[in-house]
Amino acid sequence: MKVEKISEKYSCVASCPMRNVIAHFANKWSMLLLVILDEFGVMRFNELSRAIPDISPKVLSGHLKTLESIGLVKRILYAEVPPRTEYELTELGKSLIPILNQLSEWARRNLEKISKNLRKRD
Amino acid sequence: MKVEKISEKYSCVASCPMRNVIAHFANKWSMLLLVILDEFGVMRFNELSRAIPDISPKVLSGHLKTLESIGLVKRILYAEVPPRTEYELTELGKSLIPILNQLSEWARRNLEKISKNLRKRD
DNA sequence: CTGTATCCTACTCGATACTG
DNA sequence: CAGTATCGAGTAGGATACAG
Numbered sequence: 345m346k347v348e349k350i351s352e353k354y355s356c357v358a359s360c361p362m363r364n365v366i367a368h369f370a371n372k373w374s375m376l377l378l379v380i381l382d383e384f385g386v387m388r389f390n391e392l393s394r395a396i397p398d399i400s401p402k403v404l405s406g407h408l409k410t411l412e413s414i415g416l417v418k419r420i421l422y423a424e425v426p427p428r429t430e431y432e433l434t435e436l437g438k439s440l441i442p443i444l445n446q447l448s449e450w451a452r453r454n455l456e457k458i459s460k461n462l463r464k465r466d
Numbered sequence: 467m468k469v470e471k472i473s474e475k476y477s478c479v480a481s482c483p484m485r486n487v488i489a490h491f492a493n494k495w496s497m498l499l500l501v502i503l504d505e506f507g508v509m510r511f512n513e514l515s516r517a518i519p520d521i522s523p524k525v526l527s528g529h530l531k532t533l534e535s536i537g538l539v540k541r542i543l544y545a546e547v548p549p550r551t552e553y554e555l556t557e558l559g560k561s562l563i564p565i566l567n568q569l570s571e572w573a574r575r576n577l578e579k580i581s582k583n584l585r586k587r588d
Numbered sequence: 589c590t591g592t593a594t595c596c597t598a599c600t601c602g603a604t605a606c607t608g
Numbered sequence: 609c610a611g612t613a614t615c616g617a618g619t620a621g622g623a624t625a626c627a628g
Contacts, residue, residue: 365580370494371493375488375492390609398602427610466619549591
């Protein structure tokens with residue numbers, strides 16, 4: 345296949361899946377959130393905070409908003425005092441989980457090898 | 467499952483696959499590079515540049531270095547004039563491709579839906 | 589051809605404090 | 609409880625020039 349053909353498929357066109365879809369959640373926080381939401385089912389803001397100890401509320405809130413606007417996560421606000429908000433995966437979000445789990449499996453399988461590779465760099 | 471258990475599995479421990487492995491290539495450029503390298507087989511620096519028109523040489527070089535240090539990409543430098551360098555996937559890199567392709571398929575399938583979701587945000 | 593050097597911008601991230 | 613506001617630090621990304 346010619347380079348130009350590949351370019352058409354992945355780069356130039358506005359319909360490149362990597363650029364237009366995956367770029368929005370291809371980072372450690374978003375993927376982590378999706379996998380955790382899958383395992384736990386329904387979670388509140390504070391539960392997510394505790395599940396990922398080293399994420400600040402601002403960053404957590406930001407990623408949740410992004411995931412919600414993509415349509416991967418559903419946010420349900422209950423008009424109560426004190427306020428309660430629940431986050432859970434949408435159907436679209438759930439459909440992504442098997443792939444994310446495979447990715448996670450792959451990472452787990454190759455964790456040692458990759459850590460060794462990374463150490464060699466130093 | 468308790469939140470604390472999830473925390474142990476994905477967040478606290480140094481062995482969390484998402485944090486220690488996936489975080490290194492979970493971005494649009496790296497994933498794009500891996501998929502393109504898979505389709506083309508062996509590519510030179512310039513071919514990659516042309517395949518992804520809107521990546522600067524600095525950024526391309528940086529991502530290739532990272533992928534190389536993870537062990538996903540192999541870099542072969544031929545001592546010629548003019549210089550020639552060839553990039554290709556390692557076995558480890560190839561083992562990741564099926565998953566990346568599934569991700570890409572998923573993205574392509576849901577491209578329209580997600581674009582619509584994102585537009586609603588504005 | 590294959591990058592590196594430089595400069596600059598923009599975004600991301602993190603900590604903390606604070607509001608409804 | 610569920611976030612937002614603010615500030616600051618660090619880093620990733622982009623344009624361009626140019627070196628081996």
